[in-house]
Amino acid sequence: MTDPQQQELREIILELKNDIERMAERQAEMNENLKKIKEAVYNPDEGLYARIKALEQWKESSQKITWIIMTTVVGLATTTIYKFIIG
Numbered sequence: 001m002t003d004p005q006q007q008e009l010r011e012i013i014l015e016l017k018n019d020i021e022r023m024a025e026r027q028a029e030m031n032e033n034l035k036k037i038k039e040a041v042y043n044p045d046e047g048l049y050a051r052i053k054a055l056e057q058w059k060e061s062s063q064k065i066t067w068i069i070m071t072t073v074v075g076l077a078t079t080t081i082y083k084f085i086i087g
Contacts, residue, residue, distance in 0.1 A: 041048045
């Protein structure tokens with residue numbers, strides 16, 4: 001191998017080394033970001049699943065209240081119509 005070829009080979013190897021170091025840094029950043037995302041999603045008190053569960057519970061209770069109110073209104077309307085016709 002000639003001197004220029006060796007020099008070119010060294011430069012290529014140094015570039016590859018720098019590229020690998022940058023990839024390792026970015027991979028560490030991505031790993032840190034993934035940890036933060038995982039914590040945000042799976043945190044049992046404030047995570048996404050906890051919020052969805054609370055929302056589903058609120059939805060169920062509001063549906064029950066809505067059915068109770070609708071049943072009461074229909075019952076009162078039926079009673080009023082019945083008394084109007086009979087009375």
